[in-house]
Amino acid sequence: MLDGTVVPYMLQLTQRRSVGFLIAEEGLIIRAPLRISPLMLDEIIQGKKQWLLKKLYDREHQQKRWARLEQRVEDGEPVPVLGQHFELHYRDKPRKVEINLHERLIWLPTDTPKAPALLTKQLQHLALATFQQLADSLANNQKLGEFTIHLSSPKHRWGSCNSRREIRLNWRLIHYPQHFIEYVIAHELAHLVHMNHSANFWATVERLLPNYQAAHKTLAGMNPAMVPIDPQFSLS
Numbered sequence: 293m294l295d296g297t298v299v300p301y302m303l304q305l306t307q308r309r310s311v312g313f314l315i316a317e318e319g320l321i322i323r324a325p326l327r328i329s330p331l332m333l334d335e336i337i338q339g340k341k342q343w344l345l346k347k348l349y350d351r352e353h354q355q356k357r358w359a360r361l362e363q364r365v366e367d368g369e370p371v372p373v374l375g376q377h378f379e380l381h382y383r384d385k386p387r388k389v390e391i392n393l394h395e396r397l398i399w400l401p402t403d404t405p406k407a408p409a410l411l412t413k414q415l416q417h418l419a420l421a422t423f424q425q426l427a428d429s430l431a432n433n434q435k436l437g438e439f440t441i442h443l444s445s446p447k448h449r450w451g452s453c454n455s456r457r458e459i460r461l462n463w464r465l466i467h468y469p470q471h472f473i474e475y476v477i478a479h480e481l482a483h484l485v486h487m488n489h490s491a492n493f494w495a496t497v498e499r500l501l502p503n504y505q506a507a508h509k510t511l512a513g514m515n516p517a518m519v520p521i522d523p524q525f526s527l528s
Contacts, residue, residue: 294341299348303333311336315347358518361415362408371398372520373415374422375469380411389414416443419466426470427459427477430500436484447517450476453483462516475507 293299301320311333314321324333337344364370370377373391380398387401389410400407424441431439437457444452444460451461459480465473478501486493497504514520 294338294345297345299344313340313344315351320344320348357521358515359521361412361519364519364521365400365407365411371411372467373398373418374466375472391415391418415466416463419443419461419463422466423461423473423477426474427481430474430478431481434481434500436481439481439484450511450516451480453480453487455487457484459484464516464519467519468511468514472507472511474501475504475511478504479508 299320301322302318304321304323305326305328306323308323308325310325311328312323314323322333322337361371365380367380367382369380371380372378373393373396376396378391378396378398380400382400382402384402387404389401390399391397391414392399398411400411404410420441420443423443427439427441439457439459442458442460443463445464446452446462449462450465451459453459459477461473461476461480465476475497478497481500482493482496485496
């Protein structure tokens with residue numbers, strides 16, 4: 293009981309010498325020494341209650357804003373694609389994944405344990421084609437030179453650019469509206485000219501994509517490792 297709130301937790305007794313706290317997907321995990329008394333453990337937990345309540349609140353808030361793709365593969369589940377909600381459904385034939393951009397539907401083969409992997413692969417295929425097209429359009433007549441577009445899957449960033457002029461874009465951007473994708477691409481294209489975040493760099497970003505600031509601010513608060521499902525974040 294923390295400030296009137298019942299907080300369930302998993303207790304792991306180990307050979308460690310101190311009490312440790314972990315906020316995991318399944319909830320609060322407390323790791324404690326084998327011989328610790330219940331009274332001492334409770335005192336330590338109460339001493340950390342403000343920190344624990346804040347972390348647990350943040351976790352609950354995050355669960356309302358984002359989800360893993362494998363949590364969105366139930367029949368009828370909405371999956372955001374290019375900023376619009378697509379309904380996911382299963383069918384027997386043909387036994388392949390289809391993303392229908394016109395009807396905003398995603399079809400998966402029935403009775404397959406590999407549904408998340410199949411959906412991920414198809415979304416990545418769509419992402420690469422979309423990112424390449426948008427990059428070519430933004431770079432048109434900008435005298436940026438040659439570059440290549442690749443997909444990546446980092447947990448903490450949307451894109452990167454290296455000295456070999458390889459631009460890597462987080463494939464999960466395919467969930468977001470086109471303007472957000474264009475911002476990340478413009479950001480990385482600007483690195484072809486300025487390998488820093490100087491005033492000249494941001495001026496290049498603005499030349500490539502005027503009014504980029506809103507997309508920059510929004511994406512800074514999003515989770516690059518998950519699917520956006522926050523009802524307060526309008527995708528359509």
